[in-house]
Amino acid sequence: MRISQQISQHDERIVLLHFEGDLNATDCEATSKIFQEIIDSKKYFIVALMENVTFVSSPFLGELMGCKLRLVEKGGNMVIVGLNYDLRERLVQMGADKIFQFYPDTHTAYNHYHWEYTQSAQVVTITLPPKLQSVPAVRRFIAGIAKQKGYTARDSFRIETIVDEIANNAIEHGDASQPEISVELRIDRKKFELLVRNKTLMDKANQLKYVLEANKETAQSGDTRGRGLALVKLISNSINVSIDKTGTEVKITKMREDS
Amino acid sequence: MESDSKSASAGAATGPFGYSVKLPSDLEYIPPLRQFVAEIARVEGFSKKFCFRTEIIVDELVTNGILHGSQDVHSGITLSARFEDGAMNLSVQDQGGTRQNLENLKRAVYSPKPPSNDKKKGRGLVIVQMLSSEIKIDLGENGHTQVHVVKTKDPDESQAQREKLLYESDI
Numbered sequence: 001m002r003i004s005q006q007i008s009q010h011d012e013r014i015v016l017l018h019f020e021g022d023l024n025a026t027d028c029e030a031t032s033k034i035f036q037e038i039i040d041s042k043k044y045f046i047v048a049l050m051e052n053v054t055f056v057s058s059p060f061l062g063e064l065m066g067c068k069l070r071l072v073e074k075g076g077n078m079v080i081v082g083l084n085y086d087l088r089e090r091l092v093q094m095g096a097d098k099i100f101q102f103y104p105d106t107h108t109a110y111n112h113y114h115w116e117y118t119q120s121a122q123v124v125t126i127t128l129p130p131k132l133q134s135v136p137a138v139r140r141f142i143a144g145i146a147k148q149k150g151y152t153a154r155d156s157f158r159i160e161t162i163v164d165e166i167a168n169n170a171i172e173h174g175d176a177s178q179p180e181i182s183v184e185l186r187i188d189r190k191k192f193e194l195l196v197r198n199k200t201l202m203d204k205a206n207q208l209k210y211v212l213e214a215n216k217e218t219a220q221s222g223d224t225r226g227r228g229l230a231l232v233k234l235i236s237n238s239i240n241v242s243i244d245k246t247g248t249e250v251k252i253t254k255m256r257e258d259s
Numbered sequence: 260m261e262s263d264s265k266s267a268s269a270g271a272a273t274g275p276f277g278y279s280v281k282l283p284s285d286l287e288y289i290p291p292l293r294q295f296v297a298e299i300a301r302v303e304g305f306s307k308k309f310c311f312r313t314e315i316i317v318d319e320l321v322t323n324g325i326l327h328g329s330q331d332v333h334s335g336i337t338l339s340a341r342f343e344d345g346a347m348n349l350s351v352q353d354q355g356g357t358r359q360n361l362e363n364l365k366r367a368v369y370s371p372k373p374p375s376n377d378k379k380k381g382r383g384l385v386i387v388q389m390l391s392s393e394i395k396i397d398l399g400e401n402g403h404t405q406v407h408v409v410k411t412k413d414p415d416e417s418q419a420q421r422e423k424l425l426y427e428s429d430i
């Protein structure tokens with residue numbers, strides 16, 4: 001085995017550990033010592049680079065688990081990057097995927113680090129023509145992102161419902177001549193924010209604001225439509241509407257249920 | 260913008276009535292993104308086969324953009340799609356990678372050659388070439404790289420128009 005370390009250029013709190021060759025039981029002691037030195041230097045995030053690893057023995061895997069535990073106790077983590085397919089399959093058979101996250105490259109590992117530890121929100125912006133037929137694709141796209149990011153199926157379904165309602169409203173009640181509507185998603189580990197911007201005729205926009213601020217439903221009991229915003233209010237944590245000359249912006253915030 | 264192309268008509272896909280998505284440089288976004296573009300193509304009246312192939316093209320171009328272009332975690336990728344005259348104009352813009360990344364991209368686009376059997380990578384853009392009608396690269400002054408793809412309707416697309424009507428009645 002050969003092992004070398006370097007501080008990540010991306011973030012100095014991250015140490016990159018390059019492993020090469022067969023990782024045998026006889027390498028455990030030396031590896032443990034290196035991990036301890038890293039922890040003593042107050043670096044608690046390690047990316048184990050294993051592109052050039054040809055074998056991982058069970059004792060060595062156990063050693064890595066112990067090292068990871070020491071890092072987690074300090075609020076850090078260790079992830080594994082670049083395993084070839086065969087080795088990855090073997091580690092999965094040994095149950096290592098329940099302990100470690102495997103990533104194809106350092107880029108993805110850094111993304112995971114930011115998502116988990118720096119709590120920074122990720123932003124997705126979509127602009128689309130004002131066609132009602134486009135809305136199912138948009139709502140499924142955004143719900144799909146929520147699922148990919150670890151939100152529960154229930155959260156994702158509710159997010160899909162929110163997107164559907166707000167985007168449909170933006171198109172249906174928007175200015176008929178508007179060239180596009182904009183949907184912005186801000187997502188982090190704890191919450192989801194949706195901003196939908198469109199051009200609306202002023203009387204429609206004021207009506208929307210009235211409905212939301214007066215906490216009223218638009219529908220009478222006999223009406224077949226008009227309950228959408230009431231439903232969105234039920235399943236989200238806040239709704240704000242801002243109106244200016246450039247258009248109307250509806251902002252919905254929904255907290256992640258299991259955060 | 261410096262245009263570096265072998266095709267005159269594969270222009271930028273942005274414009275009125277087009278779709279645009281800007282997202283973080285993160286591989287996790289690719290599965291929902293490729294499904295989104297395929298579904299939009301379906302809405303615009305293209306066949307299931309066309310949409311499936313579009314999904315492959317989007318997957319490949321955006322993966323390349325993330326891994327070789329927008330390598331900074333805080334950077335982004337922009338995908339634009341416009342559908343008109345029986346064709347899809349697709350554009351994927353990244354922040355631009357290293358000179359070597361760019362050379363590799365140009366070689367893959369303008370002199371596509373499948374890699375030898377022992378190579379695990381390098382087939383993606385060859386497949387994109389096979390599935391699209393035109394492809395070109397634009398280099399922005401700010402170092403950004405744009406890959407434009409035009410994919411025209413297959414001859415059997417009239418069938419797709421009928422499928423579109425059925426699809427719209429479903430949603």
